[in-house]
Amino acid sequence: MAATKKAPRVKALVAGNWKMNGLKASKKEVSGLARLLAKSKRVRCDVLVCPPATLIPLLKEEARGSKVAVGAQDCHAKVSGAHTGDISAEMLKDAGASYVIVGHSERRADHGETDAVVRAKAEAAHRAGLVAIVCVGETEAQRDARETLKVIRGQLKGSLPADATAKTTIVAYEPVWAIGTGRTPTAQDVAKVHAAIRGALVKRFGDEGAAMRILYGGSVKPSNAVELMGVENVNGALVGGASLKAEDFFGIISAYI
Numbered sequence: 001m002a003a004t005k006k007a008p009r010v011k012a013l014v015a016g017n018w019k020m021n022g023l024k025a026s027k028k029e030v031s032g033l034a035r036l037l038a039k040s041k042r043v044r045c046d047v048l049v050c051p052p053a054t055l056i057p058l059l060k061e062e063a064r065g066s067k068v069a070v071g072a073q074d075c076h077a078k079v080s081g082a083h084t085g086d087i088s089a090e091m092l093k094d095a096g097a098s099y100v101i102v103g104h105s106e107r108r109a110d111h112g113e114t115d116a117v118v119r120a121k122a123e124a125a126h127r128a129g130l131v132a133i134v135c136v137g138e139t140e141a142q143r144d145a146r147e148t149l150k151v152i153r154g155q156l157k158g159s160l161p162a163d164a165t166a167k168t169t170i171v172a173y174e175p176v177w178a179i180g181t182g183r184t185p186t187a188q189d190v191a192k193v194h195a196a197i198r199g200a201l202v203k204r205f206g207d208e209g210a211a212m213r214i215l216y217g218g219s220v221k222p223s224n225a226v227e228l229m230g231v232e233n234v235n236g237a238l239v240g241g242a243s244l245k246a247e248d249f250f251g252i253i254s255a256y257i
């Protein structure tokens, strides 16, 4: 009888995306989070905070010695050059980041970022030694037209670098209509999309694809975290609004206690 291959155990990641929120005083949320994590020795996931780039060095210092990693929300594809207002992956690494989110729907929508641009940014992240969190997700119109899986597969194909591995790359599924709205897909719908993402990752990257983390994002809160994080192939969360306050964010992280 042929041996069936067991799915690898994947350590979850709960990542906070502060978006354009936070000032120097917000460092107290990171020290508060570090304290809560230190008190609870049983947390079984990695924890990441992605503040605006201006706060990366400060929060990195604040998180020193704790379980909290610091990341960025976007990067430019090039190392340096005449790109006013942009920040390269190398600069983010230099500032203290170890992860960077690329292809968030707010950047795809507000800055016209295509899959090719997102892929170039993910490649830049890898070049700089950052883990790329590559976001995909359908709009409400696409969902209503029953195009969700087609859209997601196309975004994955176009946005993921050819040499992506489980160590360098994380996929975040964020239905656009669930972001900041308080609405979430059902656990069954999340399971269906995450299974399709897993299938596409395994088909393209083999064992690396089987071990790659797939986060769910969109209105994750302490009240729904246990249910959403319990879905098969959900390996953590990408959290917006509820990551701004240490207690709320810890409430989500607690799904992994």
Ligand SMILES: O=C[C@H](O)COP(=O)(O)O
Pocket (backbone or CB within 6 Å): 017, 104, 174, 178, 179, 180, 181, 182, 217, 218, 219, 220, 238, 239, 240, 241, 242
């Ligand atoms: O990157 C995070 C997402 O856009 C989710 O935001 P939200 O948790 O406020 O819905």
